Amino acid sequence: MRKSPDPTWARLGFSEAPDFTESGKNVGIVIIDKIIPHPAIQHLGYRLKYVTVHDDFSITCRNIALEEPVENDDASGEHGLMTLLALSHKPFVLQGKTHTGIAPAANYFVLNHGAFKIGEGERLKAGIEWILNKQKEWNIRMILSTGWHALDHQVYLKSTRKNSTVQALASAVRSGVLVVCSNGNTRTVNILPPRDYLAVGGYNDRGLAERHNHLPFPDEPYGRNAEGHFRPDVLAPRVYLTVPFCESNKKADVVSYYWGTSGAATLVTGVAAYLMSIFQGLDTTTLRTALTTYGDRIHGYDNLAPRINVTKAKTAIELGQITNQPQEAIRFLRIRHTHIELHSQDDMKRAIALSTLVERQLCSRDLLWQYSFDHSPIVRKVAVWALEKPINEHERKDFWNRLAQESEGGVRGWYAYALLQDARKNEVSQWIPLSTDINWTVRWCVREYLAMFPDFFPQLEPTHDPDSILSKASPLIQWLSDRNG
Incomplete structure (x- = not known):
């Protein structure tokens, strides 16, 4: 400032x-x-x-x-x-x-x-x-x-x-x-x-x-x-x-x-x-x-x-304007049958059910991929986190594609974190554009990726200020442009 x-x-x-x-x-x-x-x-x-x-x-x-x-x-x-x-x-x-x-x-x-x-x-x-x-x-x-x-x-x-x-x-x-x-x-x-x-x-x-x-x-x-x-x-x-x-x-x-x-x-x-x-x-x-x-x-x-x-x-x-209404009974979401709630119309019930199955190790990888397409970002975050990271080259390509298509910041954060696990030096052209992402986790992953190769790539200075994201990323974007040019 x-x-x-x-x-x-x-x-x-x-x-x-x-x-x-x-x-x-x-x-x-x-x-x-x-x-x-x-x-x-x-x-x-x-x-x-x-x-x-x-x-x-x-x-x-x-x-x-x-x-x-x-x-x-x-x-x-x-x-x-x-x-x-x-x-x-x-x-x-x-x-x-x-x-x-x-x-x-x-x-x-x-x-x-x-x-x-x-x-x-x-x-x-x-x-x-x-x-x-x-x-x-x-x-x-x-x-x-x-x-x-x-x-x-x-x-x-x-x-x-x-x-x-x-x-x-x-x-x-x-x-x-x-x-x-x-x-x-x-x-x-x-x-x-x-x-x-x-x-x-x-x-x-x-x-x-x-x-x-x-x-x-x-x-x-x-x-x-x-x-x-x-x-x-x-x-x-x-x-x-x-x-x-x-x-x-x-x-x-x-x-x-x-x-x-x-x-x-x-x-x-x-x-x-x-x-x-x-x-x-x-x-x-x-x-x-x-x-x-x-x-x-x-x-x-x-x-x-x-x-x-x-x-x-x-x-x-x-002025005595505060009127405390009588406490109504607190209603809690209840999950009675996990496998049934996995198909609930309620996003939170699906997310809780999926979380329970993942923690009990009762979820196949195919099922996780299926729920990574769920219309609720709350559910998608559970599925993408549980996938952990790509297990082969085909999945790695899919992760990059899904990151590019995903609009919700929190889900983007977990795709980036998964890709960071086995990141390679030749992926720099894919990582640096993410330095302008609004999600803190995505930018943190970019910083960690660049820190893996300090002798080859410029580094990213992290910022908590949304108004400074572009200015902090600008030297990286320019470096990539010059490199590609």
Whole structure:
């Protein structure tokens, strides 16, 4: 970007910057992630606790903000730091604009349970139970889970109630704690969060507060989850989320940019804490209704979730306009006979049935090819993923042809990933044109392909900014044109 982005608070619809000493005050927020000591979090002092569940299920609690910063040569803890800073960083001015955390006065409890390792569900449950024992003392009001899918397969579909994170957080949900989660960063994924969680998707606001500039994010996942419930609930900015510089690779930059629906969910968590600190006793049902009812739809977009608008939601609560409708019975999709549901008129039922058969190793390759032609991209993703990769030259040619014909970004991602498995040097003319694809996975595959032959081909610099895809790919396209010319 040529100029610095607008502050995240302005892009969320705040009428003025959140008060550094009041926004989120006394609200307890649990962040499921890991962090390291860092100068940018030292102002939090005793308001930041770092809870770690170890492999032997022992639990430690540190005042990590009071510890001396450490050298960090990898990105370990970087994601958690950006999350924490987006919520709580001190005010700073950049090109005349004041940036500040969304809920800088809140109390924070970062929970590291050893995610994405065997046994993570049991460790998470132990950590959550330990924290909930102090729920009243710490006023725990919400949990931010940006990686709720845990070790689950992200394409094969099953009930979210079988997810280890969902099971671990069930007691928190029952106790009235609001769980905020990210909805996913790319359409290559099929699984979407449970209805119990406030699921946050993203959009491309280009770093600008003016809402007429906002666009759908081109690779944004949305739709029904395995229980048949539409996700996400709300949308928030997912590009150029500005925080104080905190990256492991040393640069001269004064800021870092947080990206994706992890960042979007973090901002919504901050908004929720802000509103809870203003309206004492605000319950999670009323809060969710305010955020989902008094937002702004993106015109012409079939994603039903609205953009967060803080001023609208706050005004509606002030004026008593929030009416919580009686909870209707939650209806879940039910799969009674897998082989019968494989032919259901319901896309999700077919996808769940196919996922079940694949996981039970009851699907022939011919059947997978048959369902790779299904009219639903949800089903096609399951089939293409299960095919894994071409098994001969004839199939490899078919994969390339299908990739060229496929219009849905998520399915394109899995065709590209399958072709990457045994990619050859002489395929460069087929790979480089994919560097302009809207799907992140497709572009990631191009980058990985080129990285296999660094002495022969130029490299692709990845970008999370949809508006920068063409400019990042341009040198590659020109190189290929010169080579072919």
